[in-house]
Amino acid sequence: MPAHLENEVTLIAAARAGNGEAFTTLVNQYDRNIYRVALNITGKQEDAEDVLQEAFLKAYTNLDSFRGNSRFYTWLVRIAVNEALMKLRKGRRDRSVSLDEPIATDDGESMPREIEDWGDSPEQSYAKTELQAILNGAMESLEPQFRTVVVLRDVENLSTEETAELLGLSVPAVKTRLLRGRLKLRERLNKYFKRG
Amino acid sequence: MNCKGVLNELSEYLDGNLEPALIEELRRHLECCDDCRVVVDTTRKTIEIYCNTEPMPLPQGIRERLERTLAKKLKRPS
Structure with missing residues (x-):
């Protein structure tokens, strides 16, 4: 087992036994990631903090239970x-699209419109904070039912099956x-990353 | 495989879950279709960029408020 995970097992055991300091160490290790998940899904800083x-x-x-x-x-x-x-x-009563709404597989809508090459490392043209703002903006602009799946699969690296189970969706629905x-x-990022 | 077929298999291909025979078909199409090659490349880069992004530092005050809440609710010393 890698040293950091061995250390984590020790911290979890200590936290279970009531050691608050051990739990705080675990919190500090993951709070940025958990906040990112929360912000990506809710799209609001205030909600993300509550979720955290x-x-x-x-x-x-x-x-x-772990x-x-x-x-x-x-x-x-x-x-x-x-x-x-x-x-x-x-909060979705006010939203036009429900998270559980089935997604029609309309091929026409999925067909890419912006087809321009980006070069090898398009993200390197931007400073770190600027890039982060671009990535956040693109993610926030997705409808919740797409955003949630992309966040879990491509940002948090969960498997398709884990994502399906968490969201109460079928595996084919997650894939779609x-x-x-x-x-x-890809289309939202195109204007920032295309060559020239 | 045609352009629509490439699009249907795009995620499975980029995730490395496509069967070898379909990979072969897809790659053959990419050799002669620039549009699909660009879509595949730029979608791959989109995924890579998000995958490789480290979370930013927490906005000011959030960690302190979190620690205060935890200390209060869990009755631990802060």
């Missing part, structure tokens, strides 16, 4: 995603949303 707090509170009170079958980080992400989805569902989401993102 709720997720770590739930993680602490449910530490005994069996170690998955990475601790994946377990945390699951909790955060559930919290974020609850927020999103609460992932493809559509990726193509939409």
Whole structure:
């Protein structure tokens, strides 16, 4: 087992035994990632902060249910995603698109429109914070049902099956949303990354 | 395989989950279709860029408020 994971197992055991400092170390290790998940899904800083707090509170009170079958980080992400989805569902009465709405597989809509080459490392033309703003803006512009799937698969690196289970979707539905989401993102980034 | 076929298999191809026979067909199409080659390349880069992005530092005050909330609710010393 890699040293950092061995250390993590020790920290989890200590936190379970009531060692608050050990839990704080785990929180500090992952809070940026969990905040990113929350922000990407909810799209609002205020909601993301609520999700961050709720997720770590739930993680602490449910530490005994963490069996170690998955990475601790994946377990945390699951909790955060559930919290974020609850927020999103609460606020969706005002939204035009439901998270659970089936996605019509209209090929015409998926066909790429912007077809221009980007070169090898288009992201290197931008400073770190500028690039981050571009990536966040493109992600936020996706509809929630695409954004959630792309975040879990391509930002948090969950498997298709894990994503399907978490979102209560079928594997084919996740694949359809992932493809559509990726193509939409590609198109939104095109104006920043195309050559020339 | 035609352009529509490439699009249908795009995610599976980029995720490395496509069967060898279909990979072969897809690559053969890419050799003669510049539009599809660009779409495949730029979609791959889109995924890579998001995959490789480190999370930014937390906005000011969030970590402090988180630690305060945890300390209060879990009754631990802050």
